[in-house]
Amino acid sequence: MDFIANGFVQAFHLLFTADEETMVILVTTLRLTALSMALILALGLPMGFALGYFTFPGKRALCTVTDTLLALPTVVIGLLVYAFISRRGLLGDWELLFTVEGMAIGQVILGTPIVAAYTASAVEGLDSRLRQTLLTLGASGAKLAAVSLWEARFMILTAALTALGRIVGEVGSAMMLGGNIKWHTRTITTAITLETGKGDFALGIALGVILILISLLLNISLSFLRRRTQN
Amino acid sequence: MTPLYELHDLKQSYRKETLTLDISELSIRSDGITGLVGPNGSGKSTLLKVLSFLMPYDSGTLLYRGEPTAGRESAIRREVTYLLQNSFLLSRSVYENVAFGLKLRRTEPSEVKDRVCESLARVGLDPAEFASRQWYQLSGGEVQRAALAARLALRPRVLLLDEPTANVDEASAQLIMAAAVTEAEEHGTAVIVATHDMPWLYEMSAEIIGLYRGRVTAGAENILQGGWKPEGGHMIRSFPGGQTVYAERTEADAGRAAALDPSDVRVALSRPQQTGSVNIAAGHVVHLTLERGRNSVLVTADVGGSFLKARVPEGDPLCRELYPQREVFFIFPYSSVRWL
Numbered sequence: 001m002d003f004i005a006n007g008f009v010q011a012f013h014l015l016f017t018a019d020e021e022t023m024v025i026l027v028t029t030l031r032l033t034a035l036s037m038a039l040i041l042a043l044g045l046p047m048g049f050a051l052g053y054f055t056f057p058g059k060r061a062l063c064t065v066t067d068t069l070l071a072l073p074t075v076v077i078g079l080l081v082y083a084f085i086s087r088r089g090l091l092g093d094w095e096l097l098f099t100v101e102g103m104a105i106g107q108v109i110l111g112t113p114i115v116a117a118y119t120a121s122a123v124e125g126l127d128s129r130l131r132q133t134l135l136t137l138g139a140s141g142a143k144l145a146a147v148s149l150w151e152a153r154f155m156i157l158t159a160a161l162t163a164l165g166r167i168v169g170e171v172g173s174a175m176m177l178g179g180n181i182k183w184h185t186r187t188i189t190t191a192i193t194l195e196t197g198k199g200d201f202a203l204g205i206a207l208g209v210i211l212i213l214i215s216l217l218l219n220i221s222l223s224f225l226r227r228r229t230q231n
Numbered sequence: 232m233t234p235l236y237e238l239h240d241l242k243q244s245y246r247k248e249t250l251t252l253d254i255s256e257l258s259i260r261s262d263g264i265t266g267l268v269g270p271n272g273s274g275k276s277t278l279l280k281v282l283s284f285l286m287p288y289d290s291g292t293l294l295y296r297g298e299p300t301a302g303r304e305s306a307i308r309r310e311v312t313y314l315l316q317n318s319f320l321l322s323r324s325v326y327e328n329v330a331f332g333l334k335l336r337r338t339e340p341s342e343v344k345d346r347v348c349e350s351l352a353r354v355g356l357d358p359a360e361f362a363s364r365q366w367y368q369l370s371g372g373e374v375q376r377a378a379l380a381a382r383l384a385l386r387p388r389v390l391l392l393d394e395p396t397a398n399v400d401e402a403s404a405q406l407i408m409a410a411a412v413t414e415a416e417e418h419g420t421a422v423i424v425a426t427h428d429m430p431w432l433y434e435m436s437a438e439i440i441g442l443y444r445g446r447v448t449a450g451a452e453n454i455l456q457g458g459w460k461p462e463g464g465h466m467i468r469s470f471p472g473g474q475t476v477y478a479e480r481t482e483a484d485a486g487r488a489a490a491l492d493p494s495d496v497r498v499a500l501s502r503p504q505q506t507g508s509v510n511i512a513a514g515h516v517v518h519l520t521l522e523r524g525r526n527s528v529l530v531t532a533d534v535g536g537s538f539l540k541a542r543v544p545e546g547d548p549l550c551r552e553l554y555p556q557r558e559v560f561f562i563f564p565y566s567s568v569r570w571l
């Protein structure tokens with residue numbers, strides 16, 4: 001078991017000396033996550049609000065589609081997006097394969113249903129008295145929608161954090177769409193996969209520790225939010 | 232004076248088969264306190280939601296200050312405000328809750344602050360202590376009072392209160408009712424309040440409207456519900472203890488519940504001679520209430536475990552002979568029992 005202890009020692013060395021390769025992996029992960037989350041929220045929030053707030057024909061079917069997308073395995077997402085953005089695919093000319101933007105497409109498909117489904121159930125679950133209260137205090141139109149979303153803010157933040165947790169920990173589609181290219185598209189999870197495969201544990205453990213810290217932070221925030229929503 | 236609301240043939244239903252509201256004619260006065268009474272499920276909340284333009288109705292007309300309302304709902308909602316039966320607060324501080332409607336109306340920030348503090352004080356919530364509290368840091372009675380403050384702050388022309396004291400502590404109930412009286416008497420607001428607090432209504436309200444299964448009845452009406460059986464040419468209902476009340480027979484199955492206007496009931500201190508088609512019910516006085524709006528005394532008596540009410544003019548010498556536990560006889564013709 002010496003190699004693991006050894007791995008830890010080296011891991012802290014990599015982190016505290018700000019090793020260049022490690023830092024590039026972290027920055028790439030950050031860029032990818034920021035881009036993906038921005039798109040996920042921009043798409044998922046309005047979709048979820050519409051699903052939860054309005055009633056329209058086909059709403060049930062749409063909810064079923066969203067729920068199915070929730071359970072889609074990441075390698076299947078990787079495969080589908082790959083087919084679209086590879087040279088021979090429909091979007092081949094855009095040369096997105098093996099770029100951070102290409103990887104973001106996979107993550108958006110992964111995360112958007114999560115945010116949409118959570119937002120929809122949050123908005124649907126809003127107290128029926130909320131609408132009447134807002135109306136009788138004089139709110140209408142866009143203000144009504146905005147305040148309703150704000151009332152659901154803790155639930156929606158929970159949705160965003162859940163999506164975030166899912167995409168930073170995801171490896172299947174990131175590997176297929178990014179190609180795990182050193183200095184370019186290598187992220188925390190794809191790097192861990194590769195280094196472990198090579199038997200080089202130090203970088204893997206260093207990145208693993210960071211990943212664990214991220215999920216710890218996410219979980220603490222989530223349990224705080226859960227307590228807040230129960231009030 | 233133009234009535235505040237005039238309803239004509241107004242119908243509303245949640246489900247196809249049953250009408251929740253079926254109001255052929257009703258007008259509501261534009262000053263003082265109007266009471267809305269009726270058993271649970273009779274449509275009080277539904278009527279208040281229609282009157283506050285939170286809920287559409289199926290058919291009929293609704294005039295507000297003599298004018299049709301279609302298309303003007305959101306403008307009218309700016310002067311008519313409704314306190315929900317189980318009112319609730321937005322997920323923000325008490326201050327922000329009370330300020331919410333004022334900010335929507337683009338009130339000056341300094342005035343918002345004044346009005347929030349004034350409204351909170353009027354419902355007995357000390358602004359220094361409560362303004363900064365979060366929505367989950369209040370008791371049920373305090374939630375209800377903060378919600379009322381949010382309505383008072385708007386200086387509405389019409390304030391609709393839906394059983395405002397049903398689920399609150401005694402102290403909150405008194406503060407809420409006192410605020411309603413102040414609103415009506417000092418600010419000239421029309422206050423319409425659904426409540427089961429009859430003594431308070433008799434004392435404070437200018438008018439009482441009764442609802443029963445979505446239909447308007449006189450406010451203090453007796454409802455004789457269930458237990459009616461056909462017998463010969465009449466319908467009969469017996470009270471525990473052996474007394475019976477007769478009513479005229481109606482077609483088919485209409486005879487499930489009947490109303491009896493207390494004004495149609497005569498009160499006697501000794502049993503009169505039985506004559507013709509007249510009911511005589513013996514009972515004991517339970518309480519007497521002065522009806523401020525109509526200068527009369529409402530006598531409630533226990534008749535075989537049911538409460539019946541009769542109305543006596545205030546000047547009637549009989550009033551001096553009435554006191555709790557006194558034996559009385561209520562006299563009313565068969566024809567005064569109306570089927571609902």
Ligand SMILES: Nc1ncnc2c1ncn2[C@@H]1O[C@H](COP(=O)(O)OP(=O)(O)O)[C@@H](O)[C@H]1O
Nearest residue numbers: 245246251269270271272273274275276277278
């Ligand atoms: N949202 C609703 N959907 C369906 N039926 C309702 C709804 N709200 C009230 N009702 C029905 O309408 C009738 C009147 O209810 P309500 O107006 O709440 O009476 P009250 O306030 O006098 O107790 C009741 O029979 C109730 O079951």
Ligand SMILES: [Mg+2]
Nearest residue numbers: 275276316393
């Ligand atoms: Mg009600």
